[in-house]
Amino acid sequence: FGWIQILNPEVFGALITVNNRDEWIYHVAYNPTNGESPEDFSEERCCEILKKAIGVSNLDIVIFSILPWAAAEQTATRFQDNRVFLIGDAAHLMPPAGGFGSNTGIQDAHNLAWKLAAVIHKQAHSRLLQTYHDERHYAAEVTTEYASNLLFSVIKKGVSTLNNMDHLAVTVGYKYNSTAIIEENSDTTHRMDQLELNGKPGTRAPHMWLRYQGKRISTLDLIGENFVLFTGKDNSPWRTAARNVSSHLGVPINVYGIGSQGDCVEYEDSWEALYDVTSQGAVLIRPDGFVAWRTKEGASNPHLLLKQVMASILW
Structure with missing residues (x-):
C-alpha cells in the first residue's frame, strides 16, 4: 500500500503511508481565493478531518506536525x-x-x-x-x-x-531529437498516447529476454557503460568494424550478436521484429540506453558507415 485518494461527502484528500503501520501523511487541499489559510487547520480540526476521512470516530490520533505546501510547475x-x-x-x-x-x-x-x-x-x-x-x-x-x-x-x-x-x-516513452541522434527518414510521428519502443533512433532501447554466458538477462543488462552495437548472430563484419572504429576514436563499443544462436540467444521474442531490423541490420545504443542509430539492412562497408555514425554523434 502506498497511496489512496479518499473522497466522501465531508472530506477530500490523499492518505500516504510512512511506515505502513502507525505513521501516515494526509494531504488535504485549501483554497486561498476563498479566504482559507494554513492557520485554519488547527490540531483539533485536523483530528476531525482525519476521523471523517478514515471513518472511525473514536480513533486515537497523535499529530506530529501540520505543514502547508504549494504545488509548482x-x-x-x-x-x-x-x-x-x-x-x-x-x-x-x-x-x-x-x-x-x-x-x-x-x-x-x-x-x-x-x-x-x-x-x-x-x-x-x-x-x-x-x-x-x-x-x-x-x-x-x-x-x-x-x-x-x-x-x-x-x-x-x-x-x-x-x-x-x-x-x-x-x-x-519520449523521443530525443538532437545531433547525438541519427534520425531516420520517416513520415510517422512519434506517439505518446501509448508506450511504443521499437528500436527507433531517439527512443529507449526496448527490453527482451536473452540467454548470455549461461544466464537469463535482459537486453538492458548489456547497456550502461559503453556504446553497444546489437547485430544478428552472424556479425563478424560488424564486430570487425566496431573494433576498428573503437580503436580509431578511442571509444569502447561492445558488440552482441542476437539470434537463435550466437552471443545472446533469444528466449521468446525475435530481436529483429522488436528492433525492426533484418538479420543483417545493426542498432547502436548510447550509454544512457537510447538508440543513437539503426540500419535495418546490412552495409557494403560496415567500417566506413559505423565510423561516420560515431563521428557524427561525438564530433
Missing part, C-alpha cells in the same frame, strides 16, 4: 550556460502527482553523465554537451505539464485537462 529556460548545467529540481519543478520528479531528475543525470565523461576524456567534442539541453528540456516540459494536469484532475475530482498522453509513455 516550472521549467528553466535553459539547462546549460557554458560550464553550468541544471539537473533535477534545479532544472524543473513539478507537482508530486504521478511520481515523476525523481524519475525526471535521474534521467537528467543519466543523459548528462556519459556526455561529460566523453568530453572530459577527449572522446568527443564539447558541442556534444549542447545536446543535453536539446534532449532533456523538451522531455522535462512534457513531464511537468502532464504532472500538473494530473494533479488538476485529482483536485477537481475527475475534471481533467489531460491530453491523450499515456502515463508510462511520459515516464520512459
